[in-house]
Amino acid sequence: MNPQPGSFPAAGHDHHACVRSALRGAERLCAEQGLRLTAIRRRVLELIWQSHRPSGAYEILEQLAGEGHRPSPPTVYRALEFLLAHGLVHRISSRNAFVGCSRPGQGHMAQIFICDRCSVAVELADGTLNRRIRRNADDLHFHIREQTVEIAGLCPACAGRANEG
Amino acid sequence: MNPQPGSFPAAGHDHHACVRSALRGAERLCAEQGLRLTAIRRRVLELIWQSHRPSGAYEILEQLAGEGHRPSPPTVYRALEFLLAHGLVHRISSRNAFVGCSRPGQGHMAQIFICDRCSVAVELADGTLNRRIRRNADDLHFHIREQTVEIAGLCPACAGRANEG
């Protein structure tokens, strides 16, 4: 089961299932579209899905290094470029980081909520909101290519313990 | 007159007036709130307002260097930090750059449209859209601290000559 799009992951959710589901989804999408999910690309996607927290490119690099690969930055950035281009991951501009996309292949007009405290990110794709953005663009006679909607704050769990640590 | 919030600047608009207006606004806001608009802060704001294109921190640095100041990165970043904290500029995460805020002091729930071709940025503050975001956050039980809404594409003028150069 994919990480429920539209809600923060429950405390004890089966994360291995998230990862498996994401990889299966990627395999299916690549098969359908004749794309090559090479070993590196697959591994980078897998590492990004290790958690629901956006990963920096150099974090990924270090994890790969820990496995003996020792790739250089361009290798990782190329894999990320591929994953971004085909909607398998999102870039979080406000953090220079990358997070798995919960709905690969369904266009990329997502809104992403990121917790300041635990860093968990959740994506939404609110059609009403997207239409509103498009309408604003139309009023400006602006032609949208890409949108970035990132909301930072506290997730439910962290808001609950806001006054602790 | 401030750059019309909510529309792309007209071809022959009086840009000196934009700059003057932005600086006057900043002076007023700082006076009201007992903030110190020091020489550097003022100069950085002025440089950012030189155009409606977001400026990188190191661009600003170079311009200051060209005037004999030769400041170091932290100096510029501190000025930017001040200007951001008091709503005088926006950070454009998707470009690592900064642009003047057209409505200082009115909260910072803005949407920014940026042209891929000429880089001009225009800000909007659509209450309906902001309420929609807030509503999505409420549904998630997420507490918003800050939002980033950046839309990239082609401004009216550039869309017009899209098939030329």
Place this chain on the structure above:
DNA sequence: AATGAAATGTTATCCTGTAACACACTTGGA
């Protein structure tokens, strides 16, 4: 003048991302 807080200067370094070029591996056709 003396004091404490805020602002700036300085140095060094870290993090993020890419250019440029070499090599290897598919894949389809001669």
Place this chain on the structure above:
DNA sequence: TCCAAGTGTGTTACAGGATAACATTTCATT
């Protein structure tokens, strides 16, 4: 089977963005 062309990867070197840590100055107020 071998060759070409395209795609993917390796490697080196560097550009660009941002901050830590500490020294010094400036300012408002006593």
